[in-house]
Structures are given as C-alpha cells and as structure tokens.
Amino acid sequence: MVDETEKKIxxxxxxxxxxxxxxxxxxxxxxxxxxxxxxxxxxxTLGWITSAYIVSAALFIVPFGRLADIYGRKxxxxxxxxxxxxxxxxxxxxxxxxxxxxARFIQGIGGAMLFATxxxxxxxxxxxxxxxxxxxxxxxxxxxxxxxxxxxxGILTDRFGWPxxxxxxxxxxxxxxxxxxxxxxxxxxxxxxxxxxxxxxLVYGVMLFSGIFGMLLLPDLYAFSWLFVALCTAGIxxxxxxxxxxxxxxxxxxxxxxxxxxxNIAAMINYGATFAVAVLLSxxxxxxxxxxxxxxxxxxxxxxxxQTLFSPVAGKLSDxxxxxxxxxxxMAITTIGLSFFIFLTPTTPLYAIVxxxxxxxxxxxxxxxxxTNAIMSSVDPRNLGIASGMNATMRSLGQVLSMAIAMFCFxxxxxxxxITPEVFPALMTSVKISFLIFTCLCIVGVGTSxxxxxxxx
Numbered sequence: 241m242v243d244e245t246e247k248k249i250x251x252x253x254x255x256x257x258x259x260x261x262x263x264x265x266x267x268x269x270x271x272x273x274x275x276x277x278x279x280x281x282x283x284x285t286l287g288w289i290t291s292a293y294i295v296s297a298a299l300f301i302v303p304f305g306r307l308a309d310i311y312g313r314k315x316x317x318x319x320x321x322x323x324x325x326x327x328x329x330x331x332x333x334x335x336x337x338x339x340x341x342x343a344r345f346i347q348g349i350g351g352a353m354l355f356a357t358x359x360x361x362x363x364x365x366x367x368x369x370x371x372x373x374x375x376x377x378x379x380x381x382x383x384x385x386x387x388x389x390x391x392x393x394g395i396l397t398d399r400f401g402w403p404x405x406x407x408x409x410x411x412x413x414x415x416x417x418x419x420x421x422x423x424x425x426x427x428x429x430x431x432x433x434x435x436x437x438x439x440x441x442l443v444y445g446v447m448l449f450s451g452i453f454g455m456l457l458l459p460d461l462y463a464f465s466w467l468f469v470a471l472c473t474a475g476i477x478x479x480x481x482x483x484x485x486x487x488x489x490x491x492x493x494x495x496x497x498x499x500x501x502x503x504n505i506a507a508m509i510n511y512g513a514t515f516a517v518a519v520l521l522s523x524x525x526x527x528x529x530x531x532x533x534x535x536x537x538x539x540x541x542x543x544x545x546x547q548t549l550f551s552p553v554a555g556k557l558s559d560x561x562x563x564x565x566x567x568x569x570x571m572a573i574t575t576i577g578l579s580f581f582i583f584l585t586p587t588t589p590l591y592a593i594v595x596x597x598x599x600x601x602x603x604x605x606x607x608x609x610x611x612t613n614a615i616m617s618s619v620d621p622r623n624l625g626i627a628s629g630m631n632a633t634m635r636s637l638g639q640v641l642s643m644a645i646a647m648f649c650f651x652x653x654x655x656x657x658x659i660t661p662e663v664f665p666a667l668m669t670s671v672k673i674s675f676l677i678f679t680c681l682c683i684v685g686v687g688t689s690x691x692x693x694x695x696x697x
Contacts, residue, residue: 247365249423251374254358255381256416257321260409261351263385264328265293266544267393269522270537271402273659278402279337282656283523283667287456287647290519291640292341295452296348297355298636303441305356305628306488309431313357313364318420320353325413332403355632363616363628364428369559371617376555376609384548390518394537430621440480440488447473452637455644459651489630499618500627502692503567503611504634509685510571510607511638513578513678516646517543517600520671521581521593527659527667528586542594546601547608555609563610568689570606575682577603581675586668607689614692642678649674 272286279285308316327347334340359378366374396404447470454466481487518540525536558566577600580592612631619627649670654663 246423246425249419250361250365251377253317253416253420253424254362254378256412256419257317257354257358258378259381259385260321260324260412260416261354261385262382263389263392264347264405264409265290266385266389266518266540267396267405267537268389268402269518270390270394270526270533270540271397271405272519272522273526274397274402274533275337275340276659279340280658281337282658283650283654284647284656285337287519287643287650288341289337289344291456291643291647292344293348293351294636294639294643295449295456296345297352298452298633298640299445299448300349300352301356301632301636302444302489302630304353305360305630305632306431306441307436308353308357308360308429310429310434310436311432312427312429313361314420314424314427316353317357317361318417320350320357321413321416321420322350323347324350324354325410325417326350328406328409328413332406352632355635356628358628359612359616359631360628361428364621368617372555372557372559372609372613373552374555375612375616376552379555379609379612380548380551382551384544388541389544390522390537390540391534392537394532394534397533435486437481437484437486437488440477440484443473443477443480444488447477452640455640456647458644458648497618499564499614499692502688503563503614503618504630506567506571506607506685506689506692507611507615507631508634508638508641509681509688510574510604510611511635512641512645513638513682513685514574514600514604515639515642516674517578517581517678519643520646520674521597523659523667524584524671528664539590539594540597543597543601543604546598547605550602550605551609554606555613558610558613563614564690564692566610567607567614568686570603570608570610571682571686571689573603574600574607575603575679575686577601578675578679578682582672582679584668584672584675611689645677646670646674649677 268290272289275281275289276286304316324347327343327350330343331340331347334343359375362374362378363371393405450466450473451470454463454470457463457466478491481489481491521540522536525531525539526533531539554566554570577596580596615631616627653666653670653673657663659667
C-alpha cells in the first residue's frame with residue numbers, strides 16, 4: 241500500500257519529468273533563428289531539429305510502455321530520466337545541425353520512457369475520486385514547462401546562447417533521479433512474467449517510422465512510397481498482434497471501448513492542430529515583427545500560462561462532470577483561438593495576438609486533462625502502461641502531423657533556402673495557410689471528441 245508521503249513524492253517526480261520535456265520543446269522554438277544563424281540552416285532543417293525528438297518519442301513510447309508493464313515502471317522511468325539528461329548535454333555541445341538532430345533523437349528515447357511511465361504510475365496510486373485532480377496537476381506541470389520555456393529560452397538564448405537551454409535539463413534530471421531513488425519505494429509491474437513481443441515491436445517501429453517519415457517528406461513524391469510501406473506494415477502488425485500470445489499491444493483494448501478509441505483520436509487531432517503554433521509564431525514574431533528571442537518568448541508565454549492555471553481545475557471538473565462534455569467544449573474554444581491566426585498580417589497588433597493565445601490556452605486546458613482522465617479511466621489496471629503509452633503516442637503523432645503540415649507549407653512556399661527578408665512574404669503565407677489547415681483539423685476534432693463514450697455512471 242502506497243502511503244500519502246510516497247504518493248506526494250510520486251506526483252512530484254512525475255511532475256518534474258512532465259516539466260522537462262515540454263520546457264525543452266517550447267524553449268527551442270524561440271532559439272530556432274539563433275540555431276539557423278549558427279548552422280546556416282534552412283526552414284526545413286529547423287523543422288527537423290524540432291521533429292527529430294517527436295519522431296523518436298513516437299517510435300518508442302508503446303514498446304517502453306509494454307516493457308514497463310513487464311519489468312517495472314519505476315525502472316523504465318529512472319532510465320528515461322538518465323537518457324534524457326545525457327542527450328540534453330550532447331545537444332548543448334553539438335557542433336553541427338546534423339549532430340544536434342541526432343542528439344534530439346536520442347533525447348526522444350528518454351522522453352518516451354518518461355511519458356510511457358509517469359502518467360501510468362500516477363493513475364495507479366491515485367483512486368478514481370482523486371485521479372482527475374492528480375492528472376490535472378501532472379498536466380499543469382507540462383503547461384508550466386510550456387509557459388517557462390519560451391520566456392526562459394529567450395533569455396538564455398539572447399544572453400548565453402541556445403546551448404544553455406539544454407544544459408538546465410542536466411541538474412533537473414539528477415534531482416528527479418535522486419528523489420525517485422529516495423522516496424519511491426514501490427515498483428509496478430502488472431504484467432510481470434509475460435514475454436516481450438520483439439517481433440511486434442520491430443514491425444511497429446517500421447510501420448510508425450515509415451508513416452512519420454513519409455508525412456515529413458511531403459510534398460516530395462518519395463513520401464508516398466514511405467506511406468505505402470507504412471500501410472503494408474500496419475496490416476502485418478494487426479495480423480501478428482492478433483495471433484501473438486503476449487502481444488506488444490493488446491488490440492482488445494480497442495474492442496468495445498469507444499471511450500478509449502475516440503479519446504485517443506481526439507488527442508492526436510488536438511495536438512495536430514496546436515503543436516506547431518509556437519514554432520510558427522516564434523518565426524513570425526522574430527522575422528516578420530523583428531522582435532528578439534527574449535521578447536518573442538515573453539509574448540508566447542500567454543498561452544501556456546492560461547493552460548497551467550486552468551488544467552488542474554479542468555481535471556478536477558472531469559471527476560464530477562462527464563469528460564466528454566468538458567473536453568469537447570475545450571476543443572471548440574481551441575478552434576476559435578486558432579481561427580484568429582488565419583488573418584495574421586505584418587501589422588497585427590500584439591494585444592490581439594496575446595488575447596488569441598489566451599483563448600487557445602484556455603481551450604487546450606479544458607480539453608487535455610479531462611481527455612487524459614477519460615483514456616486512463618477506461619482501461620483495466622494491468623493495461624495502464626500500454627494505455628499511457630498509447631496516449632503519449634497519439635500526442636507524438638499529433639505533434640508530427642502538426643510539424644508535417646508546417647514543413648509542407650515551408651517546402652511549398654519557401655523551399656530549401658535560408659530565411660532572409662526576400663522570403664518574408666512567403667513565410668507569412670506559410671504561417672497563414674498552416675493555421676487555416678489547423679483550424680479545419682480542429683473542427684473535425686470537436687466532432688470526434690463529442691462522439692466518445694462515457695466513463696461516469
């Protein structure tokens with residue numbers, strides 16, 4: 241039995257881990273122009289610096305969720321923090337854009353371990369009556385990372401250089417490891433003794449990598465060959481998993497579990513519509529508006545601050561009100577916030593941008609915590625690791641989709657050239673078209689969120 245002290249420490253270390261990843265991702269957005277200057281990188285390369293982590297995380301979350309169920313979530317969590325910290329150090333000292341992209345990929349492996357375990361552990365130790373609140377706190381720290389990231393990243397980039405963004409992760413990672421070793425006494429391995437499906441993991445990896453790489457290569461014609469491979473391996477994966485005695489992913493979770501299925505789809509759509517917002521606005525604010533990284537980061541703080549404030553409230557609300565209702569309202573408000581950015585111009589006033597970001601943040605807060613509560617409450621305890629991994633995978637796939645849309649627009653309207661004043665009009669067009677696509681995607685998400693099942697009697 242986990243006592244109250246250990247529960248609090250678990251929530252603390254899960255929250256610290258949940259802070260590290262979004263902080264890194266959001267702080268990088270304001271550092272992209274500085275990286276472009278140092279490495280003479282074009283817009284597509286900058287997109288890969290952001291996307292490498294997401295690709296890696298998406299590939300490894302489900303396998304590590306299954307390994308955590310078998311060998312212990314605490315073990316995988318600790319290893320994840322260690323890998324994330326070491327990869328952060330490697331990113332800080334990367335001498336070329338290629339090595340930075342590789343370090344970011346390794347960082348994604350550590351992030352996959354964290355996301356596959358932290359939410360599952362919190363869900364396991366907090367009961368139904370307090371689970372929404374605990375998940376709300378955990379998700380609030382995600383938003384805290386998003387909030388502090390652009391602001392702190394801008395300050396660090398302007399005053400110490402972009403490598404300082406990564407160096408902060410190292411002491412935070414060491415603190416998280418120390419707290420876990422000292423305060424978390426229990427281990428959770430609900431599928432202990434079962435075999436790990438290595439064949440399924442390999443097929444799953446090929447399927448996901450092909451699909452993600454194909455999306456990111458668009459509009460290149462080679463993208464369609466990668467997408468075809470993804471489609472073929474998806475069929476092989478389903479065939480294998482249905483016959484495997486100890487599958488990587490128990491497909492029965494999807495059977496007659498409408499809440500789980502549609503909540504995950506809604507999560508992917510929501511992240512697909514919102515993840516690249518910070519990247520696009522960072523480029524807009526620094527290139528089009530001419531602001532420094534620090535100023536751009538300060539402006540971008542508006543969205544995640546609102547997310548941080550309202551996420552615990554939304555999570556607690558979903559313990560009392562059906563998550564379907566709360567999350568759907570959140571998705572609708574997110575759509576309204578996104579639609580404003582379709583009409584961005586070089587002269588759009590800052591107060592209007594900040595208000596739109598706050599609306600976006602409020603909608604996202606209402607959606608995310610209740611949606612996560614619905615996902616984790618709809619499965620059996622022995623499947624919490626794989627459910628957590630699936631939720632995180634949908635988040636990663638959504639992030640990949642969001643960056644793929646942005647990079648597609650960069651490729652079509654800008655091409656593989658360094659961003660200079662001559663291409664600013666093309667950059668402006670890329671930003672506006674991206675937001676148009678995001679808004680349409682989010683409209684679809686409103687319907688997907690609404691048709692899910694219920695978790696409250």
